[in-house]
Amino acid sequence: MATVIEPATADPSAGAPARRRTGRPGRSNRAWIGFVLPFLVPFVLFYVVPICYAIGQSLTKTERTGGIFGEATTRFAGLEQYGRVFSDPGFREGVGRVLLFGVVQVPVMLGFALLLALLLDSTAARLNRFFRIAYFLPYAIPGVIAALMWAFLYSPQLSPIVKALDDGGIGIDFLGSGTILWSIANVVTWTYTGYNMLIIFAALQAIPQSVYEAAKVDGAGALRTAWSIKVPLVLPALVLTAVFSIIGTLQLFTEPVVFRAISTNVPSDFTPNLLAFNTASANNYPLAAAMSVVLALATFILSSTFLRSTSKRAGL
Amino acid sequence: MSGSLAQRASRAQASARQDGRRSTTDSPLAIGIAMVLLIIAAVYFLVPIYWLVVNATKTQPDLIGSNGFLFSTWNLGRNLSDLFSRSDGIFLRWGLNSLLYAGLGAAVGTFLSAMAGYALAKYSFRGREALFTLILGGVLVPATALALPLFLIFARVGLTDTYWSVFLPSVVSPFGVYLSRIFAAASVPDELIDAARLDGASEWRVFVTVGLRLMSPALVTIFLFQFVVIWNNFLLPLIMLRSSELWPITYGLFSWQSQVSRDPSLQILTVTGSLVSVIPLIVTFLALQRYWQAGLTAGSDR
Structure with missing residues (x-):
């Protein structure tokens, strides 16, 4: 019996040569098209086409002949809109603001996430589950609602925190023009630290036990093990979280919009995305499109450069 | 590679617990x-x-x-x-809208991602890597940069201010395809696919009975994350929707908060509404813990 079945399973091409060849993943098998198309069609429609459309739109301008009530015509304008984007002080300031935000907030958040992951990885398991869930919970709360909640906690009239600090002699205006960017940074940190912590934690858990035994034999203490063994080994996870954080930072929109409703210190050009949104609201589509393209390109370049420059060191 | 990712993750946790890493040091x-x-x-x-x-x-x-x-x-x-009685129960309407956008959108999106990821992992064809790179490029394109041009396109075909204007773009998740490909490569053995083909199953049947079945724990993860992304999406509805009866819950609460100076009674409703709206999400996350934890493991598993 076994000898009859065995050749068929061990060397299937011997059994039914013609069918096997088409059945094998590859070559003449065209079934993949049917599987890929249902995704690819909407992907092209809602990702590729809008990008091309935005690029096309950004190369035009709308002109009115015969005064403001005259007829509007759209014509090709080359890179004129891009010139306007880069010379717009509001846009430049906005870019500077999100870059400053990213340079400070991303390392702080990831450092915080890494610290928590390392602590959870090296302490007793009993409370571990509780901590993990508590840290991750903010991720389940939509950005709008997180911002609304923190807006209450920042509000000079409503916040118990502001009141307590005031009683302690520390008067802080979380919504002041100098502080509001960092108040927003805190909301973002609050929302995403737990998510990033879990990615790093998962990578820590995947480190094989033998690595630690080797370290123990070498007489490495807990801190040294963490710094020279764990951190390098979870670097790929850190890179991944960093890339997502960079993309998120450049897109900063929801929190500023919510804070704009309660504070006068968030101008309409606070972040590039907010400016693009408000430019489009004012019906200046070619300029808004140019801003979107610049922003998308900047995001793409920044995150892929970061991926490439770190991937060697991270051993990806 | 035996066992689901969820099992692998929980096994890793269990072994970490037993081996007492903190021991002497x-x-x-x-x-x-x-x-x-x-x-x-x-x-x-x-x-x-x-x-x-x-x-x-x-x-x-x-x-x-x-x-x-x-x-x-x-x-x-x-x-x-x-x-729940404010403006003829508009809050409940917003909740149902969110559920429709996020629930149905993530379900359809996960299914599309699963098919594409499965094909990218299990078929070899010319241009496969180029296609995968194109899709991965989509992960790096900020969704917000797409929203404005999408609005202009939808305005031309008269789709703005409809359910479709928010639902259709939400269905596409390049990151879901990326994860599906990893999951399919890791959890669907070629031998099983071959065996099913030998039994005379069509390619579609092989996918449904073998591929989908083995990928299902991972697909829950993809569903969950896409659900959250759609539920949290604020810019797209803000740009597309004018009629309040189409708004998702986040947009609705934001609009209440913006009107507080005119109608102070909306303030407490915004607070209560925020609590009510996050409870379903928190419950879902707690109930499906093992899935998202496993999904995060895979995400860092490059």
């Missing part, structure tokens, strides 16, 4: 410091949620007048009935 002092830090962090993450719970039970005057961290006059029932 950690002094009681070090453990104490670690504990204090962990507790401080937990307080930081939980305080805003605690604040929300406490204040959703208050009256509007107490929301302003009483200590934000302490309960005062219990008014939750009244707040809830006000919340």
Whole structure:
């Protein structure tokens, strides 16, 4: 019996040569098209086409002949809109603001996430589950609602925190023009630290036990093990979280919009995305499109450069 | 590669627990410091949620007048009935809209991602890597940069201010395809696919009976994350939708908050509404814990 079945399973091409060849993943098998198309069609429609459309739109301008009530015509304008984007002080300031935000907030958040992951990885398991869930919970709360909640906690009239600090002699205006960017940074940190912590934690858990035994034999203490063994080994996870954080930072929109409703210190050009949104609201589509393209390109370049420059060191 | 990712993850946790990594090297002092830090962090993450719970039970005057961290006059029932009766029950409508956008959108999106990821992992064809790179490029394109041109395109075909304008773009998840490909490569053995083909199953049947079945724990993860992304999406509805009866819950609550200066009674409703709207998400996350934890493991598994 076994000898009859065995050749068929061990060397299937011997059994039914013609069918096997088409059945094998590859070559003449065209079934993949049917599987890929249902995704690819909407992907092209809602990702590729809008990008091309935005690029096309950004190369035009709308002109009115015969005064403001005259007829509007759209014509090709080359890179004129891009010139306007880069010379717009509001846009430049906005870019500077999100870059400053990213340079400070991303390392702080990831450092915080890494610290928590390392602590959870090296302490007793009993409370571990509780901590993990508590840290991750903010991720389940939509950005709008997180911002609304923190807006209450920042509000000079409503916040118990502001009141307590005031009683302690520390008067802080979380919504002041100098502080509001960092108040927003805190909301973002609050929302995403737990998510990033879990990615790093998962990578820590995947480190094989033998690595630690080797370290123990070498007489490495807990801190040294963490710094020279764990951190390098979870670097790929850190890179991944960093890339997502960079993309998120450049897109900063929801929190500023919510804070704009309660504070006068968030101008309409606070972040590039907010400016693009408000430019489009004012019906200046070619300029808004140019801003979107610049922003998308900047995001793409920044995150892929970061991926490439770190991937060697991270051993990806 | 045996067992699902969820099982692998929980096994990894179990072994980590048993092997007692902290054993000899950690002094009681070090453990104490670690504990204090962990507790401080937990307080930081939980305080805003605690604040929300406490204040959703208050009256509007107490929301302003009483200590934000302490309960005062219990008014939750009244707040809830006000919340659900305001503007002919628009809050419930927003909730159902969110559920429709996020629930149905993530279900359809996960299915599309699963098919594409499965094909990219299990068929070899010319241009496969180029296609995968194109899709991965989509992960790096900020969704917000797409929203404006999408609005202009949808305006041309008359789709703005409809359910479709938010639902259709939400269905596409390049990151879901990326994860599906990893999951398919890891959890669907070629031998099983070959065996099913030998039995005369069509390619579609092989995918449904072998591929989907083995990928299903991972697909729950993809569903969950796409659900959250759509539920949280704020820019797209803000750009596309004018009619309040089409809004998702986040947009609705934001619009209430923006009107507080005109109608102060909306303030307490915004607080209560925020609490009510996050409860389903938190419950879902707690119930499906093992899935998202496994999914995060795979995400960092490049």
